[in-house]
Amino acid sequence: MRIVVLVKPVPDPASGGERLGANGRLDRAAVPAVVNGNDEYALEAALKLTAAAPEGSEVTLLSMAPASAPETLRKALAMGATRGVHVTDPALAGSCAVSTAKVLAAALKQLEFDLVLAGVDTSDGLGGTVPAAVAAYLGLPFLSYAARIEPDEPAGTVRVRRISPTGYDLLEAPMPALISCTQALGEPRYPTLKGIMAARSKEIATRSLADLELDPSTVGGAVATTQVLATKVPPARGATEVVRGTPDEGATRIVEFLAQRRII
Amino acid sequence: MDLDLPTEHQLLRDTIRDFMTSEVAPVVDQHERERRFPIEIVRRIGELGWLGIPIPEDEGGAGLDTLAYAVAIEEIGRVWGSLGLIVAAHTSLGCGPLHLVGSAEQKQRYLIPMASGEVIGAYGLTEPGAGSDSGGTRTIARLEEGPNGGTWVIDGGKRFITNAGHAGTYIVTAKTGLRDDGSPEISAFIVPADTPGFSVGRLEEKLGLHASATGELVFSGARIPAANLLGERGDGFRTFLRILDGGRISIGALAVGLAQAALDASIPYARTREQFGRPIGTFQGVAFMIADMATEIEAARQLVWRAAWLKDQGRDYGLAAAQAKLFASEVSSRATNAAIQVHGGYGYVTEYPVERFFRDAKLTEIGEGTSQIQRLVIARRILGLRVV
Ligand SMILES: Cc1cc2nc3c(=O)[nH]c(=O)nc-3n(C[C@H](O)[C@H](O)[C@H](O)COP(=O)(O)OP(=O)(O)OC[C@H]3O[C@@H](n4cnc5c(N)ncnc54)[C@H](O)[C@@H]3O)c2cc1C
Ligand SMILES: Cc1cc2nc3c(=O)[nH]c(=O)nc-3n(C[C@H](O)[C@H](O)[C@H](O)COP(=O)(O)OP(=O)(O)OC[C@H]3O[C@@H](n4cnc5c(N)ncnc54)[C@H](O)[C@@H]3O)c2cc1C
Numbered sequence: 156m157r158i159v160v161l162v163k164p165v166p167d168p169a170s171g172g173e174r175l176g177a178n179g180r181l182d183r184a185a186v187p188a189v190v191n192g193n194d195e196y197a198l199e200a201a202l203k204l205t206a207a208a209p210e211g212s213e214v215t216l217l218s219m220a221p222a223s224a225p226e227t228l229r230k231a232l233a234m235g236a237t238r239g240v241h242v243t244d245p246a247l248a249g250s251c252a253v254s255t256a257k258v259l260a261a262a263l264k265q266l267e268f269d270l271v272l273a274g275v276d277t278s279d280g281l282g283g284t285v286p287a288a289v290a291a292y293l294g295l296p297f298l299s300y301a302a303r304i305e306p307d308e309p310a311g312t313v314r315v316r317r318i319s320p321t322g323y324d325l326l327e328a329p330m331p332a333l334i335s336c337t338q339a340l341g342e343p344r345y346p347t348l349k350g351i352m353a354a355r356s357k358e359i360a361t362r363s364l365a366d367l368e369l370d371p372s373t374v375g376g377a378v379a380t381t382q383v384l385a386t387k388v389p390p391a392r393g394a395t396e397v398v399r400g401t402p403d404e405g406a407t408r409i410v411e412f413l414a415q416r417r418i419i
Numbered sequence: 420m421d422l423d424l425p426t427e428h429q430l431l432r433d434t435i436r437d438f439m440t441s442e443v444a445p446v447v448d449q450h451e452r453e454r455r456f457p458i459e460i461v462r463r464i465g466e467l468g469w470l471g472i473p474i475p476e477d478e479g480g481a482g483l484d485t486l487a488y489a490v491a492i493e494e495i496g497r498v499w500g501s502l503g504l505i506v507a508a509h510t511s512l513g514c515g516p517l518h519l520v521g522s523a524e525q526k527q528r529y530l531i532p533m534a535s536g537e538v539i540g541a542y543g544l545t546e547p548g549a550g551s552d553s554g555g556t557r558t559i560a561r562l563e564e565g566p567n568g569g570t571w572v573i574d575g576g577k578r579f580i581t582n583a584g585h586a587g588t589y590i591v592t593a594k595t596g597l598r599d600d601g602s603p604e605i606s607a608f609i610v611p612a613d614t615p616g617f618s619v620g621r622l623e624e625k626l627g628l629h630a631s632a633t634g635e636l637v638f639s640g641a642r643i644p645a646a647n648l649l650g651e652r653g654d655g656f657r658t659f660l661r662i663l664d665g666g667r668i669s670i671g672a673l674a675v676g677l678a679q680a681a682l683d684a685s686i687p688y689a690r691t692r693e694q695f696g697r698p699i700g701t702f703q704g705v706a707f708m709i710a711d712m713a714t715e716i717e718a719a720r721q722l723v724w725r726a727a728w729l730k731d732q733g734r735d736y737g738l739a740a741a742q743a744k745l746f747a748s749e750v751s752s753r754a755t756n757a758a759i760q761v762h763g764g765y766g767y768v769t770e771y772p773v774e775r776f777f778r779d780a781k782l783t784e785i786g787e788g789t790s791q792i793q794r795l796v797i798a799r800r801i802l803g804l805r806v807v
């Protein structure tokens with residue numbers, strides 16, 4: 156089973172320091188980057204699937220990101236991915252979701268895979284559109300909101316439980332296919348120390364637009380399809396009340412709290 | 420000169436920090452209160468490779484260096500002193516001697532399971548009458564003739580042994596005779612926990628580090644095969660001096676972790692606690708305590724890292740390790756004490772964690788050579804005199 160996982164470096168949400176620069180673009184120098192949380196779930200799913208059938212299996216990370224990305228990708232390699240492919244090019248700054256999908260699709264054309272796994276959305280852009288767009292560019296079946304992934308290699312198909320408002324849908328598609336992954340797939344693992352050591356020598360290949368045979372004038376900030384006009388920081392949250400005590404006391408206090416605010 | 424941690428050390432630090440805050444921190448209070456050894460956590464960190472950090476991969480470890488090990492112990496100690504001590508004693512004192520002088524068979528049989536996290540190790544040197552004077556060992560081992568080189572029969576007892584009762588393998592020292600000059604000949608032995616005639620005695624009630632086990636080892640005619648002699652006969656004393664040199668780096672790192680925890684707790688407290696209508700951190704009397712803590716902790720960490728770095732370079736690190744351990748442990752006691760002062764009455768009660776840091780930090784001035792013993796080691800090296 157050969158799986159490509161789409162991973163996006165995002166500003167660490169735990170740092171709380173995420174902010175935009177004057178041009179409306181993310182100030183990436185302001186906070187350390189981490190792999191997008193949902194993408195770690197996708198990677199975990201990929202690692203479990205390949206561990207179940209290790210013969211000839213590999214997990215490749217694919218990321219379109221600024222030059223500093225390899226540092227961020229190391230952790231994903233330490234978790235157990237086989238190698239990384241990093242698409243980076245000055246012309247890509249300010250890319251919109253359409254450009255991002257175009258570039259990722261072009262990079263995927265150069266890779267061999269049975270499945271592509273992506274997160275359902277990111278903690279910075281939150282668009283949730285890239286996976287579907289990549290699938291569309293490549294003409295791949297797109298299975299979204301996966302809570303379970305069951306490939307059948309001999310049959311060349313994959314089944315996915317897609318979370319729906321009323322339960323789940325059972326989808327089946329021929330492979331290769333692209334799947335967007337939810338957290339219901341299971342908690343990502345912590346890298347082992349051996350994994351950290353092994354990550355040192357794993358390859359992260361760099362690809363420019365020229366390597367992908369993409370015309371720089373068709374992607375990037377200059378042709379962005381959307382524009383950030385303004386941003387607004389949500390108001391700070393009020394004081395937090397921590398409820399301690401027995402479950403009964405806790406329940407009573409929570410009911411009081413909600414009743415005072417006429418929520419119940 | 421590059422004072423930045425290498426990339427994989429940063430990744431290691433972030434990974435350990437993440438695991439400690441997400442998975443371990445929530446269970447600390449309960450274990451400490453119930454004085455319960457964290458078996459489940461130890462099992463999990465074993466799987467992650469934390470129980471053999473500086474041991475080579477072909478000996479079951481993670482194959483990282485001493486610097487990585489020091490960074491790891493600091494991060495563990497920053498959340499939980501007891502777990503830091505458990506890991507440090509297991510790694511430096513349990514795995515260390517086997518790595519240093521173990522034979523290929525001994526490594527295969529004992530070190531690999533320990534360094535890969537399946538078996539906990541412990542190290543028994545201290546005795547009721549032999550603490551700082553660790554050469555004063557009264558525990559004796561005599562060789563009984565027999566097939567396969569015979570059997571060692573050990574009689575005596577050890578005290579204050581970390582991981583007692585939870586270890587599967589104990590490394591212990593015992594007197595195996597007298598040298599020509601009348602001084603004791605001390606050798607080291609590998610004692611599996613199920614050895615006939617060996618048992619774990621009383622566990623101590625301690626000031627701090629409540630979730631770590633500290634106990635007596637009892638040997639009454641304990642019988643181990645000749646193959647369990649570790650290193651050459653009579654080399655036990657030399658081996659353990661070398662082991663303690665390395666162990667001091669980890670105790671220094673543990674001290675830095677506890678001190679950092681105290682600072683981490685004090686900064687938000689000083690910024691938010693108000694008296695006289697303003698945050699207490701705006702009073703110099705409080706702010707300067709924070710300034711001193713931060714400065715001393717940084718200095719202590721650099722000394723620990725330097726000792727680790729010297730060891731990794733294969734250079735003489737004995738002096739640097741003693742200096743790092745001495746300074747870091749005393750900084751740890753000062754900083755954790757200051758943290759209580761910053762918190763006032765709230766620091767003295769168990770609602771806040773700083774009283775635990777204070778109680779835990781004190782051990783770092785005692786274990787693996789008291790501060791006085793470190794000063795002796797340092798002074799002797801610097802003066803070239805027989806300082807007593
Ligand atoms: C602060 C900020 C400013 C922005 N400004 C503009 C702007 O001016 N104009 C504009 O058009 N757009 C702008 N964007 C949108 C930005 O370009 C998108 O974030 C980006 O195209 C990816 O979309 P997303 O993060 O919404 O991904 P989603 O669709 O939410 O991502 C879903 C999944 O797709 C995969 N994925 C997404 N991106 C990548 C990637 N780069 N590499 C590998 N895998 C990936 C991951 O698996 C991810 O979990 C801005 C975004 C931010 C955060
Ligand atoms: C929680 C805990 C865990 C431990 N874990 C282990 C372990 O895993 N394995 C192990 O073998 N041991 C362990 N120890 C033992 C520890 O190493 C000893 O307690 C320590 O070396 C001091 O020995 P002592 O307690 O006998 O004190 P003593 O040696 O009696 O010291 C009493 C006082 O006299 C001072 N003193 C002694 N000699 C001199 C001198 N020459 N000059 C100046 N001052 C001197 C000391 O500094 C100290 O202040 C542990 C101890 C504790 C408390």
